[in-house]
Amino acid sequence: MNAVSEDRKGPVVALGAMVFLVVAALVLGGGGSREAGGVPDAALAAIETGADHIDAEDLADRIMSGASGLALVDVRPAAEYAQWHLPQAVHMTVPELLGAPGDALFARNPELVVLYSNGPAHPAQAWIELQRRGRTNVLVLDGGLDEFRARVLTPPSLRGAADEATAKAGAQLFALRRAFFLRAGQPAPATVKPWATDPADLTAPTVVSTRWLAERLGKVTVVDVRENKADHERMHVRGAVHLPVKGMRDKFGEKELFLQPADKLAARFGALGIGNDTPVVLYAEDKMQDATQVALAFLRAGHRRLAILEGGLLRWAADQLPMDGAAVAVTPAQYAPIADADDFTITVDQLAQRVQARDVEILDVRPTDFFVGDKSTEARPGHIPGARNRLFSKDLVRTESGHWWLAADELRKQYDALGFAPDDSIVVNCRTGHTASTTYFLLRHMLGYKDVKWFNGSWTEWAERKDLPAETGTGAKT
Numbered sequence: 001m002n003a004v005s006e007d008r009k010g011p012v013v014a015l016g017a018m019v020f021l022v023v024a025a026l027v028l029g030g031g032g033s034r035e036a037g038g039v040p041d042a043a044l045a046a047i048e049t050g051a052d053h054i055d056a057e058d059l060a061d062r063i064m065s066g067a068s069g070l071a072l073v074d075v076r077p078a079a080e081y082a083q084w085h086l087p088q089a090v091h092m093t094v095p096e097l098l099g100a101p102g103d104a105l106f107a108r109n110p111e112l113v114v115l116y117s118n119g120p121a122h123p124a125q126a127w128i129e130l131q132r133r134g135r136t137n138v139l140v141l142d143g144g145l146d147e148f149r150a151r152v153l154t155p156p157s158l159r160g161a162a163d164e165a166t167a168k169a170g171a172q173l174f175a176l177r178r179a180f181f182l183r184a185g186q187p188a189p190a191t192v193k194p195w196a197t198d199p200a201d202l203t204a205p206t207v208v209s210t211r212w213l214a215e216r217l218g219k220v221t222v223v224d225v226r227e228n229k230a231d232h233e234r235m236h237v238r239g240a241v242h243l244p245v246k247g248m249r250d251k252f253g254e255k256e257l258f259l260q261p262a263d264k265l266a267a268r269f270g271a272l273g274i275g276n277d278t279p280v281v282l283y284a285e286d287k288m289q290d291a292t293q294v295a296l297a298f299l300r301a302g303h304r305r306l307a308i309l310e311g312g313l314l315r316w317a318a319d320q321l322p323m324d325g326a327a328v329a330v331t332p333a334q335y336a337p338i339a340d341a342d343d344f345t346i347t348v349d350q351l352a353q354r355v356q357a358r359d360v361e362i363l364d365v366r367p368t369d370f371f372v373g374d375k376s377t378e379a380r381p382g383h384i385p386g387a388r389n390r391l392f393s394k395d396l397v398r399t400e401s402g403h404w405w406l407a408a409d410e411l412r413k414q415y416d417a418l419g420f421a422p423d424d425s426i427v428v429n430c431r432t433g434h435t436a437s438t439t440y441f442l443l444r445h446m447l448g449y450k451d452v453k454w455f456n457g458s459w460t461e462w463a464e465r466k467d468l469p470a471e472t473g474t475g476a477k478t
Contacts, residue, residue: 040131040132042136052139052140053120053139053140053142054114054139054141054142055151056141056147056148057151057152059086059114059141059148060177060181061235061324064176064177064320064322064324065238065322065323066238066322068111069110069111070088070111070114071090071105071108071112071113072086072088072089072113072114072116073089073090073097073105073113073115073116074089074091074092074117075092075093075094075097075115075116075117075122075123075126076117076145086145086148087180087184090105097126097130098126098129098130102130106135110137111137112137112138112139113135113139114140114141115127115139115140115141116144116145116148117145118144118146119143120140120141123144124140127139152181153177153181153182155171156170156174169230173234175285175286175314175400176313176314176317179314179315179317179318179400179401180317182400183317184319184320185318186318188401188404189404191397191410192397192404192406192407193409194310195207195310195408196208196209196310198211198212202279202305202306204304204445205295205304205306205445206306206308206445207308207309207310207446208307208309209309209310210309210310210321211319213237213309214319217237217238219279220281221272221273222239222240222241222280222281223240223241223242223280223282223283224236224237224240224243224283224313225244225245225282225283225284225290226244226287229244231285232325233327235324236324237283237321238322238324240283240328243268243269243272244290245293245294248294248297252461255460256432257461258456258457259296259433259456260297262300262301262302262338262341262342263337265297265300265301265337266301266335266336266337267335269298269303269333269335270333272330272332273330273331273332273333274333275333276302276335276336276338278305278333279305279306280303280305280306281309282306282307282308283308283309283313283316285312285313285314285403286312286314286398286403288396288405288438289434289435289437291309292308292437292438292440292441293434295441296441296454299342300341300345301335301338301341302339302341311401311403312402312403314399314400314402315401315402318400318401344452344454346453346455347457348457348461348462351453351455351462352465352468355384358386361388361419361420361424362386362387362429363387363388363420363426363427363429364383364388364429364430365390365391365392365428365430365435365438365439366383366430368389371387373472373473376463377431378459378464379463379464379466380463380466380470381472382470382471382472382473383471383472384459384462384471385469385470385471386471387429387471388419390414390418390439393435395439395442396438405446411447415443420449422449422450423451424449424451426453427454428440428453428455429455429458429462431460432457432458432460433454433455433456436454436455440452
Protein backbone atom coordinates (compact mmCIF):
# COMPACT_ATOMS: atom_id res chain seq x y z
CA MET A 1 0.00 0.00 0.00
CA ASN A 2 1.43 3.40 -0.89
CA ALA A 3 1.48 6.03 1.81
CA VAL A 4 -0.67 9.12 1.40
CA SER A 5 1.55 12.07 0.54
CA GLU A 6 2.21 14.44 3.44
CA ASP A 7 0.40 17.41 1.94
CA ARG A 8 -2.74 15.35 1.31
CA LYS A 9 -2.71 13.35 4.49
CA GLY A 10 -5.08 15.47 6.64
CA PRO A 11 -8.13 15.83 4.37
CA VAL A 12 -7.85 12.41 2.75
CA VAL A 13 -7.49 10.61 6.05
CA ALA A 14 -10.37 12.48 7.68
CA LEU A 15 -12.66 11.77 4.74
CA GLY A 16 -11.67 8.11 4.69
CA ALA A 17 -12.34 7.69 8.39
CA MET A 18 -15.67 9.49 8.15
CA VAL A 19 -16.85 7.27 5.28
CA PHE A 20 -16.02 4.12 7.22
CA LEU A 21 -17.71 5.36 10.37
CA VAL A 22 -20.88 6.43 8.61
CA VAL A 23 -21.04 3.03 6.93
CA ALA A 24 -20.51 1.43 10.33
CA ALA A 25 -23.34 3.46 11.77
CA LEU A 26 -25.70 2.31 9.05
CA VAL A 27 -24.67 -1.32 9.58
CA LEU A 28 -25.28 -1.03 13.30
CA GLY A 29 -28.70 0.49 13.09
CA GLY A 30 -29.33 3.20 10.57
CA GLY A 31 -30.45 6.68 11.64
CA GLY A 32 -28.31 9.65 12.46
CA SER A 33 -29.81 10.43 15.88
CA ARG A 34 -29.16 8.95 19.30
CA GLU A 35 -32.81 8.05 19.70
CA ALA A 36 -32.85 6.10 16.47
CA GLY A 37 -29.80 4.07 17.46
CA GLY A 38 -27.58 5.87 14.95
CA VAL A 39 -24.49 8.01 15.37
CA PRO A 40 -24.54 10.23 18.47
CA ASP A 41 -24.19 13.93 17.76
CA ALA A 42 -20.86 14.09 19.62
CA ALA A 43 -19.57 11.21 17.51
CA LEU A 44 -20.62 12.98 14.31
CA ALA A 45 -18.74 16.06 15.47
CA ALA A 46 -15.67 13.92 16.17
CA ILE A 47 -15.90 12.43 12.70
CA GLU A 48 -16.19 15.82 11.07
CA THR A 49 -13.16 17.24 12.93
CA GLY A 50 -10.98 14.14 12.60
CA ALA A 51 -11.12 13.49 16.36
CA ASP A 52 -12.27 9.92 15.72
CA HIS A 53 -8.88 8.54 14.71
CA ILE A 54 -5.16 8.62 15.39
CA ASP A 55 -2.58 8.56 12.61
CA ALA A 56 0.18 5.98 12.34
CA GLU A 57 3.12 8.24 13.22
CA ASP A 58 1.38 9.67 16.28
CA LEU A 59 0.53 6.22 17.55
CA ALA A 60 4.08 4.96 16.87
CA ASP A 61 5.54 7.83 18.88
CA ARG A 62 3.15 7.23 21.77
CA ILE A 63 3.97 3.55 21.90
CA MET A 64 7.72 4.18 21.72
CA SER A 65 7.50 6.73 24.52
CA GLY A 66 5.98 4.12 26.81
CA ALA A 67 3.04 6.46 27.39
CA SER A 68 1.09 5.49 30.47
CA GLY A 69 -2.65 5.07 30.14
CA LEU A 70 -2.51 3.83 26.53
CA ALA A 71 -4.47 0.65 25.75
CA LEU A 72 -4.25 -1.00 22.32
CA VAL A 73 -6.92 -3.41 21.14
CA ASP A 74 -6.29 -5.63 18.13
CA VAL A 75 -9.60 -6.88 16.65
CA ARG A 76 -8.09 -8.99 13.85
CA PRO A 77 -8.45 -12.77 13.79
CA ALA A 78 -6.46 -14.47 16.55
CA ALA A 79 -4.05 -16.11 14.09
CA GLU A 80 -3.05 -12.76 12.61
CA TYR A 81 -2.62 -11.28 16.09
CA ALA A 82 -0.37 -14.20 17.07
CA GLN A 83 1.77 -13.72 13.98
CA TRP A 84 2.51 -10.05 14.73
CA HIS A 85 0.85 -7.23 16.63
CA LEU A 86 1.69 -3.83 18.04
CA PRO A 87 3.61 -3.96 21.34
CA GLN A 88 1.41 -4.44 24.42
CA ALA A 89 -1.77 -4.76 22.34
CA VAL A 90 -4.44 -7.13 23.63
CA HIS A 91 -6.56 -9.27 21.34
CA MET A 92 -10.35 -9.04 21.38
CA THR A 93 -13.00 -9.74 18.81
CA VAL A 94 -15.50 -6.95 18.32
CA PRO A 95 -18.18 -8.86 20.33
CA GLU A 96 -15.65 -9.35 23.15
CA LEU A 97 -14.74 -5.66 23.07
CA LEU A 98 -18.43 -4.81 23.40
CA GLY A 99 -18.94 -7.44 26.09
CA ALA A 100 -17.46 -8.38 29.45
CA PRO A 101 -13.77 -8.37 28.36
CA GLY A 102 -14.21 -4.85 27.02
CA ASP A 103 -15.95 -3.76 30.22
CA ALA A 104 -13.01 -5.10 32.22
CA LEU A 105 -10.60 -3.13 29.99
CA PHE A 106 -12.47 0.14 30.51
CA ALA A 107 -12.78 -0.55 34.25
CA ARG A 108 -9.00 0.01 34.44
CA ASN A 109 -9.64 3.62 33.35
CA PRO A 110 -7.15 3.89 30.49
CA GLU A 111 -6.51 7.42 29.34
CA LEU A 112 -6.78 6.39 25.67
CA VAL A 113 -7.95 3.24 23.94
CA VAL A 114 -6.88 2.69 20.32
CA LEU A 115 -8.65 0.09 18.19
CA TYR A 116 -7.03 -1.38 15.10
CA SER A 117 -7.32 -4.05 12.48
CA ASN A 118 -5.69 -4.36 9.04
CA GLY A 119 -8.04 -1.59 7.89
CA PRO A 120 -10.43 0.71 9.78
CA ALA A 121 -13.81 -0.91 9.04
CA HIS A 122 -14.24 -3.31 11.99
CA PRO A 123 -12.72 -0.96 14.56
CA ALA A 124 -15.01 1.78 13.23
CA GLN A 125 -18.09 -0.35 13.86
CA ALA A 126 -16.96 -0.93 17.45
CA TRP A 127 -16.13 2.76 17.86
CA ILE A 128 -19.69 3.79 17.02
CA GLU A 129 -21.17 1.44 19.59
CA LEU A 130 -18.66 2.52 22.23
CA GLN A 131 -19.56 6.14 21.53
CA ARG A 132 -23.22 5.26 22.15
CA ARG A 133 -22.16 3.84 25.50
CA GLY A 134 -20.31 7.02 26.45
CA ARG A 135 -16.80 5.67 25.86
CA THR A 136 -15.30 8.93 24.63
CA ASN A 137 -11.66 7.98 25.19
CA VAL A 138 -11.51 5.69 22.13
CA LEU A 139 -9.82 6.29 18.77
CA VAL A 140 -9.40 4.18 15.64
CA LEU A 141 -5.98 3.71 14.03
CA ASP A 142 -6.43 5.53 10.74
CA GLY A 143 -5.92 3.18 7.82
CA GLY A 144 -5.27 0.27 10.19
CA LEU A 145 -2.08 -1.77 10.19
CA ASP A 146 -1.83 -1.49 6.42
CA GLU A 147 -1.33 2.25 6.77
CA PHE A 148 0.91 1.78 9.81
CA ARG A 149 3.23 -0.49 7.85
CA ALA A 150 3.27 1.92 4.93
CA ARG A 151 3.95 5.07 6.93
CA VAL A 152 6.06 3.77 9.81
CA LEU A 153 7.78 0.58 8.69
CA THR A 154 8.50 1.34 5.02
CA PRO A 155 11.83 3.07 4.23
CA PRO A 156 11.36 6.79 3.48
CA SER A 157 12.98 6.32 0.07
CA LEU A 158 10.23 3.84 -0.91
CA ARG A 159 7.23 5.94 0.13
CA GLY A 160 6.89 7.62 -3.21
CA ALA A 161 6.17 11.14 -2.05
CA ALA A 162 9.47 11.78 -0.25
CA ASP A 163 12.27 13.52 -2.12
CA GLU A 164 15.88 12.54 -1.47
CA ALA A 165 16.45 15.16 1.22
CA THR A 166 13.27 14.17 3.07
CA ALA A 167 14.13 10.50 2.84
CA LYS A 168 17.63 11.13 4.21
CA ALA A 169 16.31 13.25 7.06
CA GLY A 170 13.91 10.49 8.09
CA ALA A 171 16.36 7.61 7.79
CA GLN A 172 17.45 7.50 11.44
CA LEU A 173 13.93 7.76 12.80
CA PHE A 174 12.85 4.99 10.45
CA ALA A 175 15.72 2.77 11.66
CA LEU A 176 14.65 3.30 15.27
CA ARG A 177 11.00 2.60 14.53
CA ARG A 178 11.89 -0.53 12.60
CA ALA A 179 14.08 -1.77 15.44
CA PHE A 180 11.33 -1.07 17.98
CA PHE A 181 8.43 -2.66 16.11
CA LEU A 182 10.13 -5.44 14.13
CA ARG A 183 13.34 -6.36 15.98
CA ALA A 184 12.12 -6.67 19.56
CA GLY A 185 13.86 -9.48 21.36
CA GLN A 186 16.24 -10.14 18.49
CA PRO A 187 19.47 -11.49 20.01
CA ALA A 188 22.91 -10.11 19.35
CA PRO A 189 24.88 -11.85 16.58
CA ALA A 190 26.60 -15.10 17.45
CA THR A 191 29.99 -13.37 17.19
CA VAL A 192 29.00 -11.02 20.03
CA LYS A 193 29.07 -11.73 23.74
CA PRO A 194 27.94 -9.04 26.17
CA TRP A 195 30.61 -6.63 27.31
CA ALA A 196 28.36 -4.86 29.79
CA THR A 197 29.75 -4.89 33.33
CA ASP A 198 26.61 -3.29 34.83
CA PRO A 199 28.31 -2.18 38.06
CA ALA A 200 26.39 -1.34 41.21
CA ASP A 201 28.03 2.10 41.07
CA LEU A 202 29.61 3.72 38.03
CA THR A 203 33.19 4.56 39.04
CA ALA A 204 35.38 3.87 35.99
CA PRO A 205 35.00 3.85 32.18
CA THR A 206 33.03 0.78 31.13
CA VAL A 207 30.14 -0.56 29.06
CA VAL A 208 26.61 -0.98 30.40
CA SER A 209 23.50 -2.73 29.11
CA THR A 210 20.20 -1.18 28.12
CA ARG A 211 18.47 -2.85 31.07
CA TRP A 212 21.03 -1.37 33.49
CA LEU A 213 20.37 2.09 32.10
CA ALA A 214 16.60 1.63 32.02
CA GLU A 215 16.62 0.90 35.75
CA ARG A 216 18.56 4.12 36.39
CA LEU A 217 16.79 6.66 34.17
CA GLY A 218 16.62 9.88 36.13
CA LYS A 219 19.57 8.84 38.30
CA VAL A 220 22.27 9.12 35.65
CA THR A 221 22.74 11.68 32.90
CA VAL A 222 22.17 10.13 29.49
CA VAL A 223 24.09 11.81 26.67
CA ASP A 224 23.06 11.51 23.02
CA VAL A 225 26.21 12.08 20.94
CA ARG A 226 24.65 11.84 17.47
CA GLU A 227 25.78 14.63 15.19
CA ASN A 228 22.43 15.82 13.89
CA LYS A 229 20.41 17.89 16.36
CA ALA A 230 17.22 17.20 14.37
CA ASP A 231 17.66 13.45 14.91
CA HIS A 232 17.92 14.05 18.64
CA GLU A 233 14.83 16.24 18.62
CA ARG A 234 12.80 13.62 16.74
CA MET A 235 13.59 10.69 19.04
CA HIS A 236 16.06 9.96 21.84
CA VAL A 237 16.35 7.98 25.05
CA ARG A 238 13.90 9.55 27.45
CA GLY A 239 15.64 12.34 29.37
CA ALA A 240 18.80 12.39 27.24
CA VAL A 241 20.73 15.60 26.61
CA HIS A 242 22.49 16.28 23.32
CA LEU A 243 26.28 16.59 23.11
CA PRO A 244 27.59 15.95 19.58
CA VAL A 245 31.28 15.66 18.73
CA LYS A 246 31.00 18.58 16.36
CA GLY A 247 31.98 21.73 18.18
CA MET A 248 34.20 19.88 20.67
CA ARG A 249 37.26 20.01 18.41
CA ASP A 250 39.40 22.99 17.44
CA LYS A 251 40.55 23.81 13.93
CA PHE A 252 43.76 22.65 12.29
CA GLY A 253 43.80 24.48 9.00
CA GLU A 254 40.38 23.83 7.48
CA LYS A 255 39.64 20.72 9.52
CA GLU A 256 38.15 20.27 12.98
CA LEU A 257 40.90 18.16 14.45
CA PHE A 258 42.09 18.73 17.99
CA LEU A 259 39.91 17.80 20.95
CA GLN A 260 39.46 21.00 22.94
CA PRO A 261 41.31 21.71 26.19
CA ALA A 262 39.83 20.38 29.40
CA ASP A 263 38.53 23.77 30.57
CA LYS A 264 36.50 24.29 27.39
CA LEU A 265 35.09 20.78 27.58
CA ALA A 266 34.24 21.21 31.25
CA ALA A 267 32.22 24.33 30.42
CA ARG A 268 30.18 22.31 27.90
CA PHE A 269 29.54 19.58 30.45
CA GLY A 270 28.47 22.07 33.11
CA ALA A 271 26.04 23.76 30.70
CA LEU A 272 24.26 20.41 30.37
CA GLY A 273 23.91 20.04 34.12
CA ILE A 274 26.82 17.61 34.43
CA GLY A 275 29.08 17.99 37.48
CA ASN A 276 32.28 16.23 38.43
CA ASP A 277 30.44 13.46 40.27
CA THR A 278 27.58 12.98 37.80
CA PRO A 279 27.34 9.42 36.43
CA VAL A 280 27.18 9.65 32.63
CA VAL A 281 26.09 7.13 29.99
CA LEU A 282 26.87 7.90 26.34
CA TYR A 283 25.18 6.45 23.30
CA ALA A 284 25.44 6.69 19.52
CA GLU A 285 23.39 4.97 16.84
CA ASP A 286 25.56 3.53 14.08
CA LYS A 287 28.78 5.50 14.73
CA MET A 288 30.54 4.04 17.73
CA GLN A 289 33.36 6.52 17.12
CA ASP A 290 31.07 9.36 18.16
CA ALA A 291 30.46 7.78 21.57
CA THR A 292 34.12 6.95 22.13
CA GLN A 293 35.31 10.40 20.99
CA VAL A 294 32.99 12.04 23.53
CA ALA A 295 34.16 9.51 26.13
CA LEU A 296 37.71 10.74 25.58
CA ALA A 297 36.51 14.31 26.04
CA PHE A 298 35.14 13.39 29.47
CA LEU A 299 38.33 11.49 30.33
CA ARG A 300 40.41 14.52 29.36
CA ALA A 301 38.55 16.54 31.99
CA GLY A 302 39.11 13.77 34.56
CA HIS A 303 35.60 12.33 34.48
CA ARG A 304 35.62 8.60 35.21
CA ARG A 305 32.00 7.94 36.20
CA LEU A 306 31.43 7.12 32.58
CA ALA A 307 29.94 4.33 30.44
CA ILE A 308 29.02 3.61 26.84
CA LEU A 309 25.65 2.00 26.16
CA GLU A 310 26.15 -1.46 24.66
CA GLY A 311 24.27 -1.84 21.38
CA GLY A 312 23.64 1.90 21.22
CA LEU A 313 20.35 3.60 20.49
CA LEU A 314 19.22 0.88 18.08
CA ARG A 315 19.45 -1.71 20.87
CA TRP A 316 17.51 0.58 23.19
CA ALA A 317 14.78 0.73 20.55
CA ALA A 318 14.83 -3.01 19.91
CA ASP A 319 14.45 -3.60 23.64
CA GLN A 320 11.33 -1.39 23.45
CA LEU A 321 12.54 0.98 26.12
CA PRO A 322 11.09 4.50 26.44
CA MET A 323 12.01 7.10 23.83
CA ASP A 324 10.64 10.48 22.92
CA GLY A 325 11.59 13.82 21.41
CA ALA A 326 10.89 15.96 24.48
CA ALA A 327 13.40 18.64 25.38
CA VAL A 328 15.03 18.18 28.76
CA ALA A 329 15.20 21.03 31.26
CA VAL A 330 18.70 21.20 32.74
CA THR A 331 20.12 23.16 35.63
CA PRO A 332 23.67 24.25 34.80
CA ALA A 333 26.34 22.84 37.06
CA GLN A 334 29.89 23.81 37.94
CA TYR A 335 32.45 21.49 36.44
CA ALA A 336 36.06 21.80 37.60
CA PRO A 337 38.40 19.82 35.33
CA ILE A 338 41.08 17.75 37.05
CA ALA A 339 44.57 18.98 36.19
CA ASP A 340 46.69 16.64 34.05
CA ALA A 341 43.94 14.01 33.87
CA ASP A 342 44.73 13.39 30.21
CA ASP A 343 47.46 10.79 30.34
CA PHE A 344 46.39 9.10 27.12
CA THR A 345 46.95 11.69 24.37
CA ILE A 346 50.31 11.73 22.60
CA THR A 347 51.50 14.74 20.63
CA VAL A 348 53.11 14.62 17.20
CA ASP A 349 56.53 15.55 18.60
CA GLN A 350 56.33 12.95 21.35
CA LEU A 351 55.38 10.30 18.82
CA ALA A 352 58.13 11.36 16.42
CA GLN A 353 60.71 10.83 19.15
CA ARG A 354 59.36 7.39 19.92
CA VAL A 355 59.25 6.40 16.25
CA GLN A 356 62.91 7.41 15.95
CA ALA A 357 63.75 5.43 19.10
CA ARG A 358 61.72 2.47 17.82
CA ASP A 359 60.18 1.87 21.25
CA VAL A 360 56.51 2.01 20.28
CA GLU A 361 53.99 -0.06 18.31
CA ILE A 362 51.72 1.94 15.99
CA LEU A 363 48.23 0.83 15.00
CA ASP A 364 46.70 2.72 12.07
CA VAL A 365 42.94 2.08 11.84
CA ARG A 366 42.23 3.79 8.50
CA PRO A 367 41.05 1.90 5.38
CA THR A 368 43.88 -0.06 3.76
CA ASP A 369 43.94 1.97 0.52
CA PHE A 370 44.66 5.12 2.53
CA PHE A 371 47.20 3.33 4.71
CA VAL A 372 49.24 2.07 1.74
CA GLY A 373 48.94 5.41 -0.05
CA ASP A 374 46.74 4.45 -3.00
CA LYS A 375 44.32 7.15 -1.84
CA SER A 376 44.95 10.36 0.06
CA THR A 377 43.06 13.44 1.23
CA GLU A 378 45.95 14.81 3.29
CA ALA A 379 49.22 16.62 2.57
CA ARG A 380 50.96 13.33 1.78
CA PRO A 381 49.85 9.76 1.19
CA GLY A 382 50.93 6.80 3.29
CA HIS A 383 51.43 6.08 6.97
CA ILE A 384 53.78 6.53 9.92
CA PRO A 385 56.86 4.30 9.48
CA GLY A 386 56.50 0.94 11.18
CA ALA A 387 52.74 1.17 11.61
CA ARG A 388 50.46 -1.81 11.16
CA ASN A 389 46.99 -1.53 9.73
CA ARG A 390 43.64 -2.81 10.99
CA LEU A 391 40.43 -1.04 10.03
CA PHE A 392 38.64 0.08 13.22
CA SER A 393 35.28 -1.29 12.06
CA LYS A 394 36.63 -4.85 12.08
CA ASP A 395 36.15 -4.70 15.84
CA LEU A 396 32.45 -4.00 15.42
CA VAL A 397 29.26 -5.68 14.28
CA ARG A 398 26.34 -3.62 13.00
CA THR A 399 22.83 -5.02 12.80
CA GLU A 400 19.32 -3.57 12.61
CA SER A 401 18.96 -4.13 16.34
CA GLY A 402 22.25 -2.83 17.65
CA HIS A 403 25.87 -1.82 17.18
CA TRP A 404 28.30 -4.07 19.00
CA TRP A 405 31.91 -4.90 19.73
CA LEU A 406 33.01 -8.41 18.81
CA ALA A 407 33.43 -10.94 21.61
CA ALA A 408 36.50 -10.44 23.80
CA ASP A 409 38.08 -13.80 22.99
CA GLU A 410 37.81 -13.17 19.26
CA LEU A 411 39.26 -9.67 19.54
CA ARG A 412 42.20 -10.86 21.63
CA LYS A 413 42.92 -13.57 19.09
CA GLN A 414 42.84 -11.12 16.20
CA TYR A 415 45.08 -8.57 17.91
CA ASP A 416 47.50 -11.32 18.90
CA ALA A 417 47.65 -12.43 15.25
CA LEU A 418 48.45 -8.85 14.25
CA GLY A 419 51.38 -8.82 16.67
CA PHE A 420 49.99 -6.68 19.50
CA ALA A 421 50.32 -7.88 23.09
CA PRO A 422 48.61 -6.49 26.22
CA ASP A 423 51.94 -5.30 27.64
CA ASP A 424 53.06 -3.49 24.46
CA SER A 425 53.37 0.26 24.29
CA ILE A 426 50.83 1.11 21.56
CA VAL A 427 49.78 4.33 19.82
CA VAL A 428 46.52 4.31 17.87
CA ASN A 429 45.98 6.71 14.98
CA CYS A 430 43.61 7.23 12.05
CA ARG A 431 43.09 10.31 9.88
CA THR A 432 41.87 12.81 12.52
CA GLY A 433 41.74 10.79 15.75
CA HIS A 434 37.99 10.21 15.50
CA THR A 435 37.81 6.51 14.61
CA ALA A 436 41.04 5.86 16.52
CA SER A 437 39.13 6.76 19.68
CA THR A 438 37.06 3.59 19.25
CA THR A 439 40.10 1.34 19.07
CA TYR A 440 41.77 3.19 21.95
CA PHE A 441 38.70 2.75 24.20
CA LEU A 442 38.50 -0.93 23.30
CA LEU A 443 42.15 -1.69 23.97
CA ARG A 444 42.53 0.37 27.12
CA HIS A 445 39.19 0.23 28.89
CA MET A 446 37.72 -3.05 27.64
CA LEU A 447 40.54 -5.44 26.77
CA GLY A 448 42.79 -4.04 29.50
CA TYR A 449 45.91 -3.22 27.47
CA LYS A 450 48.14 -1.38 29.91
CA ASP A 451 49.99 1.22 27.82
CA VAL A 452 47.86 2.66 25.03
CA LYS A 453 48.04 6.21 23.69
CA TRP A 454 45.73 8.10 21.34
CA PHE A 455 47.24 10.26 18.62
CA ASN A 456 44.68 13.01 18.19
CA GLY A 457 46.38 14.73 15.24
CA SER A 458 46.79 11.37 13.52
CA TRP A 459 47.77 11.22 9.86
CA THR A 460 46.40 14.71 9.11
CA GLU A 461 48.92 16.36 11.43
CA TRP A 462 51.79 13.97 10.69
CA ALA A 463 51.45 14.38 6.92
CA GLU A 464 51.63 18.17 7.23
CA ARG A 465 55.03 17.90 8.87
CA LYS A 466 57.38 17.49 5.92
CA ASP A 467 60.27 16.97 8.34
CA LEU A 468 58.70 13.69 9.51
CA PRO A 469 59.13 10.43 7.59
CA ALA A 470 56.28 8.60 5.88
CA GLU A 471 55.90 5.23 4.20
CA THR A 472 53.67 3.99 1.40
CA GLY A 473 52.92 0.49 0.27
CA THR A 474 55.44 -1.92 1.73
CA GLY A 475 57.47 0.78 3.41
CA ALA A 476 59.25 3.04 0.90
CA LYS A 477 59.85 6.51 2.36
CA THR A 478 58.12 9.51 0.74
